[in-house]
């Protein structure tokens with residue numbers, strides 16, 4: 017069957033979509049050789065920006081126009097914006113279009129490190145651990161740690177998709193918590209909704225929409241609005257962010273400390289206060305096209321444990337790269353059957369799979385001191401329930417459940433088999 021015929025029949029299959037992306041049999045040419053469990057690395061590909069708030073604190077310049085704490089909030093916002101190009105454009109840049117990632121099996125892991133890339137050794141090594149903590153629904157949890165500067169980014173992500181005509185709309189569940197332990201500062205980062213455009217022209221790409229938030233334990237709140245082509249600026253991957261002293265102030269844009277706007281996959285600019293920056297007269301905030309991501313160092317496949325993603329999917333990934341559709345199907349089916357058999361025997365013996373490095377915490381009714389999500393979501397007036405985070409507290413999506421995945425440092429320290 018020709019590629020266009022394949023794609024047309026695929027678009028028809030989308031029409032009867034049931035909400036579970038992994039259930040869609042995408043045509044082989046849209047398959048990625050990479051498992052979704054690897055996507056956690058996109059949070060850490062700019063270690064210098066992730067650690068900037070700590071490093072700036074060491075060489076504080078007294079002449080700083082903004083208070084140091086405000087500059088740290090701007091630095092955290094810059095780091096977050098810097099992750100978006102890798103998160104949402106890297107497949108298009110490396111493989112031509114967005115692709116469907118391999119659907120991780122329960123317990124699939126992915127680990128690696130970013131060696132210190134700084135001239136003066138101030139950064140130190142940053143490590144990533146990522147684990148598929150749930151298969152139905154698919155949920156990936158991750159922890160990115162820099163011991164030298166005592167910084168920990170942890171989070172988890174699940175998606176729910178709906179199809180409207182020829183658009184795949186994706187709501188993201190989960191959030192990230194960024195802790196600068198030496199500064200005693202914590203940031204809650206929520207995830208924007210996204211949709212997949214370009215399906216009709218068989219060149220799918222992600223576009224972000226709606227609003228996401230960064231809430232600092234110092235009170236600062238960044239409100240980030242996303243839009244694509246055809247909206248006010250007409251350019252794809254557009255965003256406008258305003259940083260406020262706190263949630264209350266965010267109701268009045270004149271109270272903004274800084275306004276940042278542009279393209280998260282290209283150039284963005286910053287102005288003090290509420291003025292919308294312009295590319296001609298404002299200070300450059302970040303240029304995503306200029307700063308190449310630092311790639312994660314992953315040990316060779318032959319040294320990997322069979323639960324590690326690239327080892328587990330090696331035969332499927334090779335078949336995808338070769339476009340050998342029969343082997344893709346054969347190898348995928350074999351892996352999926354093995355997993356199904358394991359789940360079945362676990363059900364029979366009652367010896368269910370135990371998640372390796374993360375715990376599921378029930379935060380319903382928890383008090384602010386129990387978990388950063390509780391204290392920071394209340395500062396931002398956001399729901400702590402399992403709703404597309406960014407929903408207001410009391411939103412219609414709430415159904416009385418607040419189960420969240422948290423990194424268990426002790427379990428990772430006791431890990432003997434899977435090493436970075």
Ligand SMILES: CCC(=O)OC[C@H](C)CC[C@H]1O[C@H]2C[C@H]3[C@@H]4CC=C5C[C@@H](O)CC[C@]5(C)[C@H]4CC[C@]3(C)[C@H]2[C@@H]1C
Nearest residue numbers: 037040042046055103104114115116173175186212220
């Ligand atoms: C499944 C039907 C199909 O193959 O459609 C063809 C298209 C490739 C569209 C569907 C897939 O598009 C992929 C894009 C993936 C998201 C990309 C980035 C992120 C950020 C990361 O931090 C968390 C995961 C997330 C949200 C990915 C989730 C899965 C997405 C939507 C893939 C779709 C199956």
